Amino acid sequence: MNNYRPVILAEQTVLNDFELDPLTRKISIDISRRGEQSNKGMVDSLRQTLHQRLGVPVSIPVPLMNDVLKFGRDGNEAITVTLTASHDINEEGKAGSYQLINLEPGDHTDFNVGLAIDIGTTTVVVYLVNMINGDIIGKASDYNGQIKFGDDILSRIMVAREEKGLKELQALIVNTLNELIQNLCTQFSLKPHDINGVCIGANTTMVHLLLGLDPGSICREPYKPVVNNAEVFCAKDIGLDVNPLAPTYCLPSIGSYIGGDVLAGILVSGMHKQEETSLLVDIGTNGEFILGNHEWLVACAGAAGPALEGGVTECGIRAEQGAVDHVEIDSEHSVRYTTIDNAPARGICGSGLIDILAELFLNGIIDRAARFTDGRERFIIVPAHESAEGREIFISQKDISSLMRTKGAVNAALEVLIESVGCRWEEIVKFYAAGAFGQYLPLESAITIGLYPDLPREHMMRLGNSSGEGARQVLLSNEKRREIEQIANKITYFEMNANNMFMDKYCGSRFLPHTNMDLFPSVKEKLAVRQSGF
Incomplete structure (x- = not known):
C-alpha cells in the first residue's frame, strides 16, 4: 500500500490510501x-515474453511493430515497454489483458508521467502526475477557451447546434488543453510523447464538447446525454498533444447533470463507504448535491452559479486579480475589504458577494427579505478613488435580488433532497464543500445567508479541487476506476423540475437565512449579539 499526500485537496481532508496500479505501467x-536460436518473429517473441511476465495476454499495435525490429537491430540489450490495461477490469480491479503503447531503448522504468485534468466551465487545470509514486510534479491552468461563447453551459449547447459550432467548441477546449500541456512540457523539459496517460474530470456537457458529441439532448428531448461513460480511448482520437496511443479516460457521469467532476467528489470524500450520512455540495456554474452513505446515495442538480460567480451582478467579475474577495462591515457601516493579489479593486467575485450579503444582513442594512431597510438602491463597497478604474464598486438591490434567487434555489434543492429520503438535518454527520468555489466560499457567511446548512463546524470540510484529485486517483489506480464506476451505478437521481415540493421550498428559502429561523440557530445568536451592541 502507498500512502501519499493528495496535494490537490484541502489540507484538512483525510488522506486516501490505495495501491498504485496506474493507467499505464x-x-x-x-x-x-532474444531469438538467437529461433526463427520466431521479434514481435511474437516480445508478446510471448510479456504474457509470461504478466500472466495475461498483451497486444502490440501495428504502428509499434517496426520499433520492435529497430530497437532489436540497434544492438540494445534492453528495451522499456509501456503498457495500458484493457477495458476488462475484474472485481479486484486487475486487468484481463494489456496493450503496448510505447517502446524505448534502454531501461526507463523509473520515469512514467500522466495527466490529471479538471475541465470546468470557466477554468481548466492540468496536473502533471508521476505515475511511479503518485506525486504531483506540476500544474498549469487557464480559462476554458469556450468562454468566448458564454460563461454558462446552456449558451454553449446553443452554439453547438449551429453549423460548425460543435467543431469549434471542441477545437477551443482541445487547444486550451494542448497549450497547458506544452507549458508543462517546457517547464519540466519533457516531450509531449513522454506523457503516457490522461484522466479527465468534468461535467457532462464539457465531456461531450471535448469528445465532439452533440450535447443538445442534455437540455431537450429526450433529456439524455449521448454517453455517460465513454470508457478508455486513445488521446489521438481527440487531438491531445501527448503520446498518440496514451489511454484517455473521462470520469463517468449520471444522466445529464451529475458529472464526473461530482462523482470525483464522492470518491475523494469517501462518503460512499461511510456508515454515517453525509452531504456533498458542489456549487459552480451549476449546483450539484449528493446525500447518502455506504448503503445509498441520492443526487439532484440545478442552475446555481452565474450569480454567485459574479456573472449577473453589475460590478461582478470572476475570481481574478483585483476582485474583491472578502468584506467586513462594522456597526458604523464602514467597509473593510481585501482583493485577490492585493491589487486595486476591479469588481466583486463570488466569495465577496456572499460576504457582502451576510454583512448587510447582520448589520441591519437589509432585512430578512433582503431589501434595503432605508430604501436605498445600492451600497458602496469600494469608493471611486480606491478602485482600479476610478469608479464606485457597489452592490445594488437588483444584484441582491438575483443572489437571493440563486441562494433560494440551492437551499430549496437541499431541503427537497433531504425530505425526499426521510432524512433530518441533525442526521447529517459530515458536510463536504466540493469544487473551487466551495474551497474559497466563506463558510460563516454562506451559513448566515442560508446557502449552507447550519451544521456543527467541525463536521464541515472543504474538499478543494476534488475533480482534479479524483482524476489523479483514477489515473493511478485501476481499482479506483472500478470504484467510481460502481458509485455511478449506485446513485439515484431526483429530478427537481418534476418535484411539487420544490416551489414551496423555494419560496421559503428566499428569506435570510430562511423563513424558519430555527433551522439556523447560530445565525439567530449572531443577530442577537450584534443587536445588543457587542
Whole structure:
C-alpha cells in the first residue's frame, strides 16, 4: 500500500490510501539474446515474453511493430515497454489483458508521467502526475477557451447546434488543453510523447464538447446525454498533444447533470463507504448535491452559479486579480475589504458577494427579505478613488435580488433532497464543500445567508479541487476506476423540475437565512449579539 499526500485537496481532508496500479505501467525487457536460436518473429517473441511476465495476454499495435525490429537491430540489450490495461477490469480491479503503447531503448522504468485534468466551465487545470509514486510534479491552468461563447453551459449547447459550432467548441477546449500541456512540457523539459496517460474530470456537457458529441439532448428531448461513460480511448482520437496511443479516460457521469467532476467528489470524500450520512455540495456554474452513505446515495442538480460567480451582478467579475474577495462591515457601516493579489479593486467575485450579503444582513442594512431597510438602491463597497478604474464598486438591490434567487434555489434543492429520503438535518454527520468555489466560499457567511446548512463546524470540510484529485486517483489506480464506476451505478437521481415540493421550498428559502429561523440557530445568536451592541 502507498500512502501519499493528495496535494490537490484541502489540507484538512483525510488522506486516501490505495495501491498504485496506474493507467499505464513500464517494464524493462532484456532483448540481448532474444531469438538467437529461433526463427520466431521479434514481435511474437516480445508478446510471448510479456504474457509470461504478466500472466495475461498483451497486444502490440501495428504502428509499434517496426520499433520492435529497430530497437532489436540497434544492438540494445534492453528495451522499456509501456503498457495500458484493457477495458476488462475484474472485481479486484486487475486487468484481463494489456496493450503496448510505447517502446524505448534502454531501461526507463523509473520515469512514467500522466495527466490529471479538471475541465470546468470557466477554468481548466492540468496536473502533471508521476505515475511511479503518485506525486504531483506540476500544474498549469487557464480559462476554458469556450468562454468566448458564454460563461454558462446552456449558451454553449446553443452554439453547438449551429453549423460548425460543435467543431469549434471542441477545437477551443482541445487547444486550451494542448497549450497547458506544452507549458508543462517546457517547464519540466519533457516531450509531449513522454506523457503516457490522461484522466479527465468534468461535467457532462464539457465531456461531450471535448469528445465532439452533440450535447443538445442534455437540455431537450429526450433529456439524455449521448454517453455517460465513454470508457478508455486513445488521446489521438481527440487531438491531445501527448503520446498518440496514451489511454484517455473521462470520469463517468449520471444522466445529464451529475458529472464526473461530482462523482470525483464522492470518491475523494469517501462518503460512499461511510456508515454515517453525509452531504456533498458542489456549487459552480451549476449546483450539484449528493446525500447518502455506504448503503445509498441520492443526487439532484440545478442552475446555481452565474450569480454567485459574479456573472449577473453589475460590478461582478470572476475570481481574478483585483476582485474583491472578502468584506467586513462594522456597526458604523464602514467597509473593510481585501482583493485577490492585493491589487486595486476591479469588481466583486463570488466569495465577496456572499460576504457582502451576510454583512448587510447582520448589520441591519437589509432585512430578512433582503431589501434595503432605508430604501436605498445600492451600497458602496469600494469608493471611486480606491478602485482600479476610478469608479464606485457597489452592490445594488437588483444584484441582491438575483443572489437571493440563486441562494433560494440551492437551499430549496437541499431541503427537497433531504425530505425526499426521510432524512433530518441533525442526521447529517459530515458536510463536504466540493469544487473551487466551495474551497474559497466563506463558510460563516454562506451559513448566515442560508446557502449552507447550519451544521456543527467541525463536521464541515472543504474538499478543494476534488475533480482534479479524483482524476489523479483514477489515473493511478485501476481499482479506483472500478470504484467510481460502481458509485455511478449506485446513485439515484431526483429530478427537481418534476418535484411539487420544490416551489414551496423555494419560496421559503428566499428569506435570510430562511423563513424558519430555527433551522439556523447560530445565525439567530449572531443577530442577537450584534443587536445588543457587542
